[in-house]
Amino acid sequence: MFASLAEKLQNTLRRLKGKGKLSEADVDMAMREIRLALLEADVNFKVVKDFIASIRERAVGQEVTKSLTPGQQVVKIVNEEMTRLMGENQSVLIESVSKPLKVMLVGLQGSGKTTSAVKLAAHLKHNGRRSLLVAADIYRPGAVEQLKMFSQSSGIQCYSNSDADPVEICRKGLKLAEKDDFDSVIFDTAGRLHIDDDMMEELRAIRKVLEPDEILLVVDAMTGQDAVNAAVSFNEKIKLSGIILTKLDGDTRGGAALSVRAVTGCPIKFVGVGEKVDALEPFYPDRMSSRILGMGDxxxxxxxxxxxxxxxxxxxxxxxxxxxxxxxxxxxxxxxxxxxxxxxxxxxxxxxxxxxxxxxxxxxxxxxxxxxxxxxxxxxxxxxxxxxxxxxxxxxxxxxxxxxxxxxxxxxxxxxxxxxxxxxxxxxxxxxxxxxxxxxxxxxxxxxx
Ligand SMILES: Nc1nc2c(ncn2[C@@H]2O[C@H](COP(=O)(O)OP(=O)(O)O)[C@@H](O)[C@H]2O)c(=O)[nH]1
Ligand SMILES: [Mg+2]
CATH class of the missing domain: 1.10.260.30 (Signal recognition particle, SRP54 subunit, M-domain)
Known part of the structure; x- marks a missing residue:
């Protein structure tokens, strides 16, 4: 995960760690290298700027401690700041007051909504919660079939209806979930190739009917800053409660993971790390940071x-x-x-x-x-x-x-x-x-x- 970024940062920090004393030139050099590594990983440039500024400030005015060398201290600072950038603490799913928990998944086509819907249901099932999946993408050919097939093979119930429009499907799906006492209900909505007014209209109409506890945006981490821009638009138009970042298993550079929280204020709640149903993990900013910095997860x-x-x-x-x-x-x-x-x-x-x-x-x-x-x-x-x-x-x-x-x-x-x-x-x-x-x-x- 994030191999190239991790390698560069680790090299820079390794050189620092070895030093007993840090000159200003050492710090400058390290900051330059870190900045470059982040930009190459497609991290948002404003995020990089702020990130470097806060590290530099803390590194220069650093409290001297007995237990760490100045070099180690910088590593610690970078780790802390990187963790903070990604949201500090783990963001879990909202606990709904009344059953079922309503989770609406939104996002562009191909971002991994349908896959994530099933993964999320499987994740909840693992924690003893019964979920109903609702197939509300009636536009993409085969989308409903895809969801049905996935959910069947994971032993998860799925609601679809070929005679209704997406709003109606969601309304009926929710009814069914309430009637049959499901713990949660996950709505797989339709995406588009680009953000357009039709899609947003439809999503707003669905939101109005459902009053969801969670509106999670599914974005493809491989698309870097495009993913961040999509998150900004979605958040403006339909207020998100969190993000599922998919495809972190490929040769993703890391830009989306490191910037999306800082740019949108929306927490990453889960990450997708593969195509299989069990390839969804809760997102822990601290663990991700120490993984990137080679501190071992x-x-x-x-x-x-x-x-x-x-x-x-x-x-x-x-x-x-x-x-x-x-x-x-x-x-x-x-x-x-x-x-x-x-x-x-x-x-x-x-x-x-x-x-x-x-x-x-x-x-x-x-x-x-x-x-x-x-x-x-x-x-x-x-x-x-x-x-x-x-x-x-x-x-x-x-x-x-x-x-x-x-x-x-x-x-x-x-x-x-x-x-x-x-x-x-x-x-x-x-x-x-x-x-x-x-x-x-x-x-x-x-x-x-
Ligand atoms: N490698 C990898 N592939 C994924 C992940 N999530 C989704 N995909 C793949 O991305 C493609 C699009 O996913 P899909 O769920 O159909 O996207 P949707 O259009 O948003 O519903 C499929 O081929 C999935 O197998 C992931 O975390 N890792
Ligand atoms: Mg889909």
Missing amino acids: VLSLIEKAEATFDQARAKEMEEKLRRRQFTLDDFRDQLGQIKNMGSMEEILNMLPGAANIPREMKQLSLNENSFKRVEAIIGSMTCAEREDPSILNSSRRRRIAEGSGTTVQDVNRLLNQFSQMQKMIKKMGSQDQKKAFKKLKNIKGGFPF
Whole structure:
């Protein structure tokens, strides 16, 4: 996510962090680099200007603390200001006083409204809330079918009506949701290619009938400042309660995420990170900021891990990690669990110091076959070999390859990956580890790695 911006900012900040003392020239240089990196990421120029100004002011007049070097202090300031830029705290969905919660999704065509409608319903379902989806886009060919198909495969009920106009569809959908006691009802409205009066008229008419609790604008993060401009127009014309920023999984530069809140005053409530139904995440400004600055998104990782990992085993793993005993048995165990979580790269990128992890390590792909091979290889080792792979000379390797129906190259590759993982764990640095563990202490289940 935001790879190029993250890399540039991290490089600049790394140079600063190393310095015990900062000259004015150091600060100037850093500010110039940060400014350029933000502009290249398509962050709104006025936002950049204000952002740099407030960092500079705080960096120059910075309170001297004993625990941080001036360089570290600047990193901290940048992190805080960036968090503030994106809204400081997480913005959750409004709690409606009366059931159902009415959520109206609006936005331009192709921004991801229909997809997000289903994702949102699935997200709410995960939290034990039953949602009704209402298909109010009758213009785009296949739009109603698309919503019906998605919702069906996610086990979510959907209301459509081919004989009514969008306002009528919404009215009837709401009636149904009330009658059948749904917790929430999500309206997927029609978009247009550009903002025009017809669309706004229709949206206003729907708003009048529904009196929605939430009007969420769905915008495509890939479109950068166009997304921000669309947000400005929508907000002027129909007052938004929040934003869903989609397609953050692609090679999005970051401009929309970093500017939209500052420009419109509307909070980002969710982000879309893929095409699948589960690819919607609540938006946390602080986590996003530390992710961009390479401070590692440990908390997101934990949440993700918690959802998938066996808790007792995670606890045990934490202990082992603490004692720095990470054996091939653990490696196999981890791979098995990681397989259920998503790609290795995705997970490693959330760790502190992700930038230092070798590329080939991140790209370690875990399809069913390669996992089976790993299992077979490790299964063909003796206990002693698993505990201490350094005793694996070439004749032992050959025996293992034969026993597991693989080749010596396969065995070598696996041992290589294992030793890289071991090194990475050591390299995480005791400082980072301490911090990570501190946070983890409060979380049930502990840290999986
Ligand atoms: N990669 C990615 N694709 C998305 C995301 N959200 C939506 N899409 C894709 O964007 C396209 C348009 O989405 P759709 O929901 O039909 O947009 P709508 O016209 O606003 O209803 C579809 O191909 C979706 O799969 C996302 O977060 N990530
Ligand atoms: Mg649609």
